[in-house]
Amino acid sequence: xxxxxxxxxxxxxxxxxxxxxxxxxxxxxxxxxxxxxxxxxxxxxxxxxxxxxxxxxxxxxxxxxxxxxxxxxxxxxxxxxxxxxxxxxxxxxxxxxxxxxxxxxxxxxxxxxxxxxxxxxxxxxxxxxxxxxxxxxxxxxxxxxxxxxxxxxxxxxxxxxxxxxxxxxxxxxxxxxxxxxxxxxxxxxxxxxxxxxxxxxxxxxxxxxxxxxxxxxxxxxxxxxxxxxxxxxxxxxxx
Amino acid sequence: xxxxxxxxxxxxxxxxxxxxxxxxxxxxxxxxxxxxxxxxxxxxxxxxxxxxxxxxxxxxxxxxxxxxxxxxxxxxxxxxxxxxxxxxxxxxxxxxxxxxxxxxxxxxxxxxxxxxxxxxxx
Numbered sequence: 001x002x003x004x005x006x007x008x009x010x011x012x013x014x015x016x017x018x019x020x021x022x023x024x025x026x027x028x029x030x031x032x033x034x035x036x037x038x039x040x041x042x043x044x045x046x047x048x049x050x051x052x053x054x055x056x057x058x059x060x061x062x063x064x065x066x067x068x069x070x071x072x073x074x075x076x077x078x079x080x081x082x083x084x085x086x087x088x089x090x091x092x093x094x095x096x097x098x099x100x101x102x103x104x105x106x107x108x109x110x111x112x113x114x115x116x117x118x119x120x121x122x123x124x125x126x127x128x129x130x131x132x133x134x135x136x137x138x139x140x141x142x143x144x145x146x147x148x149x150x151x152x153x154x155x156x157x158x159x160x161x162x163x164x165x166x167x168x169x170x171x172x173x174x175x176x177x178x179x180x181x182x183x184x185x186x187x188x189x190x191x192x193x194x195x196x197x198x199x200x201x202x203x204x205x206x207x208x209x210x211x212x213x214x215x216x217x218x219x220x221x222x223x224x225x226x227x228x229x230x231x232x233x234x235x236x237x238x239x
Numbered sequence: 240x241x242x243x244x245x246x247x248x249x250x251x252x253x254x255x256x257x258x259x260x261x262x263x264x265x266x267x268x269x270x271x272x273x274x275x276x277x278x279x280x281x282x283x284x285x286x287x288x289x290x291x292x293x294x295x296x297x298x299x300x301x302x303x304x305x306x307x308x309x310x311x312x313x314x315x316x317x318x319x320x321x322x323x324x325x326x327x328x329x330x331x332x333x334x335x336x337x338x339x340x341x342x343x344x345x346x347x348x349x350x351x352x353x354x355x356x357x358x359x360x361x
Contacts, residue, residue, distance in 0.1 A: 023302075023305055023306060023309075024302070026305070027299075027301075027302045027305050031299075044301075045301060045302075046301045046302075046304065046305055046308055049302075049305045049308075050305060050308040050309055050311065053305070053309045054309055054311070054312045057309070057312065058312070064309065064310055064312055064313055067306075067309060068306060068310075071305070071306030071309070072306065074302060074303055074305065074306050075303065075306040075307060077296065077303050078268070078303045078304065078307075079251050079267070079268040079271075080244075080247050080248060080251060080268075080296055081296045081297060081300055081303055082251075082266070082268035082269060082271070082272055083247045083248075083250045083251045083254070083268055083271040083272050083274075083275055084247055084272075084275075084292070084293035084296045084297055085272050085297070086250075086272045086273075086275035086276040086279065086293075087275075087279075087285065087289065087290060087293040087294075087297075088293075088297070089272075089276055090276055090279045090280070090285060091285070093280070099347075099351075101347070102344060102347035102348060102351065103344075105343060105347060106340050106341075106343040106344040106347060107340065109339050109340065109343045110336050110337075110339055110340030110343070113332070113335050113336045113339045113340075114332060114333075114335075114336040117328075117331065117332040117335050117336070118328045118329070118332040121324070121327060121328035121331055121332060122321075122324050122325065122328045125323065125324035125327055125328065126321075126324055127321045127324035127325065127328070128317070128321065130317070131317065131321050131324065131325060135325065135328060135329065138329060138332070138333075139332075139333065139336055141300075142300075142301070142303075142304040142307075143268065143300070143303065143304060144266060144268075144269055146304065146307055147266025147267070147268060147269060148266060150266070151264050151265070151266055152264070155310075155314060155317075156307055156310075157307045157308065157309075157310025157311050157313065157314065158310075158311060158314050158317070158318075160304045160307040160308045160310070160311070161308050161311040162325070162329060163304075164304075164308065165329060166329055166333050169329065169330060169333050170333045170336075170337060173333075173334065174333075174337045177334055177337055177338065178337065178341055181338060181341065181342070183341045183342070183345055185344070185345055185348065187344065187348070188340075188341045188344035188345045188348070189341060191340055191341065191344050192336075192337045192338075192340040192341035192344070193337065195336060195337075195340045196333050196336040196337045196340065197333065197337075199300060199301065200301075219340070224269065225269065225272070225273070228265050228266055228269040229265055229269075232264030232265065233264070235264075236264070
């Protein structure tokens with residue numbers, strides 16, 4: 001009985017189907033919990049799915065490499081999805097035109113702050129070069145952040161996890177910080193949350209206020225473009 | 240629909256090729272996004288089916304980075320050694336980013352609001 005189950009597992013684990021299916025199930029399970037919890041950012045579906053999948057791989061003694069043979073089909077879609085981010089950005093074209101200067105300066109400053117303070121803090125606290133690169137694009141939406149990290153010689157998978165953690169942290173602690181700073185303008189609040197904590201922050205902002213959500217999504221797109229173009233340049237100059 | 244999915248892949252292909260060709264240190268798909276955005280601005284309007292394809296790709300965007308996220312298991316050692324530096328940097332940098340962005344936006348709006356209120360010369 002025991003060995004029968006083992007044989008079946010060994011057979012299934014050799015095809016991409018098993019790990020592709022597990023990835024989809026783990027994510028949807030996480031998403032179901034997240035919805036049940038009223039979209040509480042602490043129950044982020046990616047975070048839950050990663051925890052579940054890592055546990056399964058460790059318990060069954062599966063290597064990441066053989067997991068990825070199945071998961072690569074999902075992973076591949078990151079590229080086309082990044083290209084598709086042009087559409088939500090285009091939908092905001094009127095807003096961008098109306099207050100181009102304010103948006104570009106605010107998101108530009110935020111983008112620089114996000115990357116530079118993260119890099120300098122890691123360096124100051126004795127982190128490695130790899131960590132410095134991998135954390136630099138932490139406020140950028142994951143598909144773009146992973147591309148930047150790879151370009152500069154970081155670890156895209158570490159970046160993916162740091163991006164998700166940044167998103168959760170910003171979504172939870174951003175609004176109280178903005179209250180503390182007495183910033184009540186929904187546009188500024190949304191822009192700040194979107195710049196710092198990308199899609200996870202945007203999901204949170206959308207729940208609270210429509211204007212904040214729109215500006216958060218816009219900031220996420222602008223920050224992705226700004227960081228993708230600025231960070232590699234700055235990196236070459238300083239490091 | 241299939242046509243627009245192809246268009247998205249073509250944009251990515253153009254982006255990746257351009258980046259390799261010029262040696263520009265920008266992720267290829269981001270360049271592809273810029274190409275598609277520029278195309279839409281020139282065309283002036285968003286085709287319904289393109290919107291559908293992109294919404295389908297983006298509605299569960301976060302699913303797409305689960306496989307990469309699982310890869311963190313390969314770096315457990317690094318995280319164990321540097322967790323303090325990583326978490327402090329993450330927390331402080333995120334709070335600073337939010338404060339700087341929001342303050343800049345408020346300052347800009349106030350400045351512009353003031354200029355508008357002060358004179359009619361817009």
